[in-house]
Amino acid sequence: MYKILLAQDLVPNIHLFKIAAPAIAEKAQPGQFVVIRIDEIGERIPLTIADWDRDEGSVTIVFMEVGTTTHKLALLQTGDFIADFIGPLGLPTHIEKFGTVVCVAGGFAVATIMPIARAMRQKGNKVISIMGARNKGLIFWEDELRSVSDQLIVTTDDGSYARKGLVTEPLKELLEGEEKVDRVIAIGPSIMMKFCAKTTEPFGVKTIVSLNPIMVDGTGMCGCCRVSVGGVTKFACVDGPDFDGHQVDWELLFARQRIYLDEEKRSFEQWQRSIHR
Amino acid sequence: MAKLNLNRVPMPRQDPKVRGRNFNEVALGYSLEQAQEEASRCIQCPKRACVDGCPVEIDIPGFINAIREGDMPEAVRLLKDKNSLPGICGRVCPQETQCEATCSLAKKGAPIAIGRLERFVADWERANIGAATSIDSPKPTGKRVAVVGSGPAGLTAAADLAKLGHSVTIFEALHVAGGVLMYGIPEFRLPKDIVQAEVDYVASLGVKLELDSVIGKLVTIDELLNSGYHAVFLGTGAGLPMFLNIPGENLNGIYSANEFLTRVNLMKAYRFPEYDTPVKVGRRVAVIGGGNVAMDSARCALRLGADKVYIVYRRSEVEMPARREEVENAMEEGIEFKLLTNPKQMLGNEQNWVVGMECYEMELGEPDDSGRRRPMVKEGSEFIIDVDVVIVALGTRPNPLIAQTTEGLETTRWGTVVADEETGKAVKDKVWAGGDIVTGAATVISAMGAGKRSAADIDEYLRG
Numbered sequence: 001m002y003k004i005l006l007a008q009d010l011v012p013n014i015h016l017f018k019i020a021a022p023a024i025a026e027k028a029q030p031g032q033f034v035v036i037r038i039d040e041i042g043e044r045i046p047l048t049i050a051d052w053d054r055d056e057g058s059v060t061i062v063f064m065e066v067g068t069t070t071h072k073l074a075l076l077q078t079g080d081f082i083a084d085f086i087g088p089l090g091l092p093t094h095i096e097k098f099g100t101v102v103c104v105a106g107g108f109a110v111a112t113i114m115p116i117a118r119a120m121r122q123k124g125n126k127v128i129s130i131m132g133a134r135n136k137g138l139i140f141w142e143d144e145l146r147s148v149s150d151q152l153i154v155t156t157d158d159g160s161y162a163r164k165g166l167v168t169e170p171l172k173e174l175l176e177g178e179e180k181v182d183r184v185i186a187i188g189p190s191i192m193m194k195f196c197a198k199t200t201e202p203f204g205v206k207t208i209v210s211l212n213p214i215m216v217d218g219t220g221m222c223g224c225c226r227v228s229v230g231g232v233t234k235f236a237c238v239d240g241p242d243f244d245g246h247q248v249d250w251e252l253l254f255a256r257q258r259i260y261l262d263e264e265k266r267s268f269e270q271w272q273r274s275i276h277r
Numbered sequence: 278m279a280k281l282n283l284n285r286v287p288m289p290r291q292d293p294k295v296r297g298r299n300f301n302e303v304a305l306g307y308s309l310e311q312a313q314e315e316a317s318r319c320i321q322c323p324k325r326a327c328v329d330g331c332p333v334e335i336d337i338p339g340f341i342n343a344i345r346e347g348d349m350p351e352a353v354r355l356l357k358d359k360n361s362l363p364g365i366c367g368r369v370c371p372q373e374t375q376c377e378a379t380c381s382l383a384k385k386g387a388p389i390a391i392g393r394l395e396r397f398v399a400d401w402e403r404a405n406i407g408a409a410t411s412i413d414s415p416k417p418t419g420k421r422v423a424v425v426g427s428g429p430a431g432l433t434a435a436a437d438l439a440k441l442g443h444s445v446t447i448f449e450a451l452h453v454a455g456g457v458l459m460y461g462i463p464e465f466r467l468p469k470d471i472v473q474a475e476v477d478y479v480a481s482l483g484v485k486l487e488l489d490s491v492i493g494k495l496v497t498i499d500e501l502l503n504s505g506y507h508a509v510f511l512g513t514g515a516g517l518p519m520f521l522n523i524p525g526e527n528l529n530g531i532y533s534a535n536e537f538l539t540r541v542n543l544m545k546a547y548r549f550p551e552y553d554t555p556v557k558v559g560r561r562v563a564v565i566g567g568g569n570v571a572m573d574s575a576r577c578a579l580r581l582g583a584d585k586v587y588i589v590y591r592r593s594e595v596e597m598p599a600r601r602e603e604v605e606n607a608m609e610e611g612i613e614f615k616l617l618t619n620p621k622q623m624l625g626n627e628q629n630w631v632v633g634m635e636c637y638e639m640e641l642g643e644p645d646d647s648g649r650r651r652p653m654v655k656e657g658s659e660f661i662i663d664v665d666v667v668i669v670a671l672g673t674r675p676n677p678l679i680a681q682t683t684e685g686l687e688t689t690r691w692g693t694v695v696a697d698e699e700t701g702k703a704v705k706d707k708v709w710a711g712g713d714i715v716t717g718a719a720t721v722i723s724a725m726g727a728g729k730r731s732a733a734d735i736d737e738y739l740r741g
């Protein structure tokens with residue numbers, strides 16, 4: 001059992017948990033993830049490691065409520081336990097001195113891109129971050145991300161805060177600007193990552209995305225997480241989750257993310273009935 | 278000499294029509310009377326031919342005699358002396374090619390049902406906990422051994438080492454111990470509470486279990502050795518699924534057998550939505566392959582409620598590697614075998630769901646490296662099978678996670694770890710390996726045999 005040292009709501013549907021997991025904290029690197037299972041009947045789901053504290057022996061995750069597991073998770077509080085917390089999984093993000101790195105984050109990924117932006121900066125890169133949310137109410141960690149970036153651009157889809165529009169717009173302007181962009185890291189909803197990759201492709205700037213196919217074990221044992229990159233089948237949990245966004249077969253990823261739509265709906269409805277009883 | 282009794286006592290089983298729709302165990306087990314009747318057929322031959330066929334050399338005539346005399350605690354003791362997991366082996370060992378094949382009565386077509394008797398003794402012990410004599414706790418040696426993987430190889434090595442007084446910790450990647458016994462072999466063939474009981478037994482010997490620990494990621498082998506472990510045994514199995522590499526293989530509805538079986542058995546998707554993990558049931562399911570894994574996948578698909586389940590295998594029935602008994606069970610339950618058939622490509626609809634599988638008819642040519650006749654494509658024989666779920670059960674290879682992060686561990690081009698056949702010693706200092714990680718996908722009992730031999734060699738090294 002793994003103890004929740006801190007449960008915090010960042011915005012109404014995005015939550016931060018600090019979990020006691022000293023061995024994982026010891027090894028965690030930017031871009032890696034954990035697989036968690038809440039209880040005996042729970043599903044195994046992957047979540048990115050948003051931060052870690054080796055002295056305290058804790059690992060931080062930030063998650064958005066989308067279906068049964070994430071809604072159940074959101075009900076837990078400081079001091080509660082979850083059954084399983086497995087990691088660190090996946091290959092770490094490739095960190096190197098590239099020059100100027102643009103980090104683009106959408107939704108919950110503002111948290112998960114933090115350790116990457118921080119590590120890129122520590123390596124001596126100039127880090128320009130772009131964070132986007134649907135509206136003002138969903139903005140969190142603006143100051144935190146600014147503190148690890150040389151420059152921060154904020155967008156909201158509806159213009160209720162900062163710049164109106166999608167993250168791809170300032171991204172495109174940066175690519176067109178004076179300054180050479182050497183690498184782009186885009187993390188967030190799949191559709192956002194796809195359009196970031198499409199935006200950078202004409203400029204030939206290598207763009208790393210963190211893919212989020214459905215997973216089970218997260219150790220290369222089931223093949224559920226297969227994605228196609230450059231025409232080759234890869235297991236995202238062990239060969240990724242980072243891949244070259246220009247090589248990813250996005251349509252395949254979107255299709256495979258929808259395999260269980262019917263079951264997810266059924267499961268969620270049943271769970272809602274059970275808690276309203 | 279008394280007249281030989283050649284009437285094997287049959288195993289009571291669930292009716293095929295009923296069992297095809299439930300996940301309860303198919304074979305129901307002997308009663309005491311049935312067990313004693315079967316045991317009394319054993320002629321206690323002095324040559325003990327049966328023992329030669331058992332990879333862990335169980336005193337077979339001994340435990341059978343104890344059953345006949347009704348001394349069940351003695352039967353338990355004799356079995357457990359050589360085999361920590363009798364409830365499992367009695368169920369899933371390919372006895373027909375091992376102990377029962379070498380039994381003197383096999384020549385007469387009626388070998389003693391050794392596996393069924395072994396199962397009977399193990400089940401008796403579970404039902405009468407504490408009745409059998411417990412083992413004296415050994416004198417601690419002060420040596421620490423890390424066992425990586427909790428499948429049959431790891432559990433056996435750990436149990437033997439603990440019995441010898443070493444302090445043993447098992448590291449397991451999944452949230453449950455047992456390896457393939459838990460995530461692969463289905464409930465109806467090997468109930469999970471039996472596996473759990475055997476795992477608990479190993480833990481009762483003082484073995485520590487660290488679940489959720491992916492070695493190679495969380496800690497490396499070298500870090501284990503540097504943190505105070507005197508030796509490491511690798512029993513991580515062969516869990517990397519293989520695919521056909523044909524067009525359309527990533528369509529929705531196409532599973533590796535590992536994924537399908539893990540969802541159903543480990544995550545209990547057959548009880549969805551009570552359990553959270555879903556699985557696509559499918560109305561028309563094709564399983565590609567001819568081994569135990571293929572039979573298990575097909576029989577799970579049927580039990581989940583599929584209307585039609587096919588086994589698609591590129592050779593003929595005689596070449597099928599699955600146990601005879603399981604093939605017969607599958608046929609009885611109504612699974613259709615499409616033999617001499619091999620997929621060419623998977624066909625999908627606009628939503629990226631598999632709707633059909635285009636196959637070739639095959640014919641058998643000259644024997645290949647494996648000694649079996651090589652299947653060859655019949656040109657122009659393509660035909661389509663309508664399906665909505667496909668399960669690929671083509672075999673597995675060792676997962677490279679550990680090899681990639683361990684310097685000095687030699688592997689073959691199939692990804693298996695190089696280890697001495699007799700001792701399990703790997704090329705790397707202080708490291709042993711056994712089970713599917715060394716042999717590639719094999720059997721429960723051969724993995725246990727390897728765990729045993731390594732434990733003996735590790736013990737010798739630690740005392741050295």
Ligand SMILES: Cc1cc2nc3c(=O)[nH]c(=O)nc-3n(C[C@H](O)[C@H](O)[C@H](O)COP(=O)(O)OP(=O)(O)OC[C@H]3O[C@@H](n4cnc5c(N)ncnc54)[C@H](O)[C@@H]3O)c2cc1C
Binds near residue numbers: 044108215261
């Ligand atoms: C490597 C990786 C890192 C991730 N990091 C984060 C993160 O830091 N924060 C965050 O909020 N989300 C993250 N996700 C997505 C997260 O795993 C899903 O939101 C979660 O599994 C949904 O589960 P659910 O039961 O709440 O929803 P469901 O209703 O079951 O599913 C909603 C959608 O989530 C996806 N999903 C469902 N089950 C799984 C599964 N077992 N594995 C992966 N995706 C699944 C499917 O596309 C599905 O349509 C990550 C995914 C991956 C692969």
Ligand SMILES: Cc1cc2nc3c(=O)[nH]c(=O)nc-3n(C[C@H](O)[C@H](O)[C@H](O)COP(=O)(O)OP(=O)(O)OC[C@H]3O[C@@H](n4cnc5c(N)ncnc54)[C@H](O)[C@@H]3O)c2cc1C
Binds near residue numbers: 428457462
């Ligand atoms: C569906 C199916 C049906 C079968 N039916 C039969 C049968 O009827 N009879 C028979 O004799 N054999 C059968 N087999 C084969 C038999 O189960 C295997 O040969 C046997 O389980 C191998 O044992 P093992 O201990 O080597 O590995 P496994 O049982 O594979 O166990 C390995 C364990 O190591 C863990 N592991 C892997 N990597 C790591 C890591 N990096 N860190 C920590 N832990 C790790 C795995 O999670 C797993 O729990 C079947 C196999 C399958 C898949």
Ligand code: SF4
Binds near residue numbers: 333392
């Ligand atoms: S362990 Fe297997 S081979 Fe040995 S006696 Fe038992 S059933 Fe036969």
Ligand code: SF4
Binds near residue numbers: 325380391
């Ligand atoms: S070979 Fe067969 S008959 Fe002879 S002792 Fe062994 S089990 Fe009994």
Ligand code: FES
Binds near residue numbers: 218225237
């Ligand atoms: S999640 Fe099972 S192989 Fe990647």
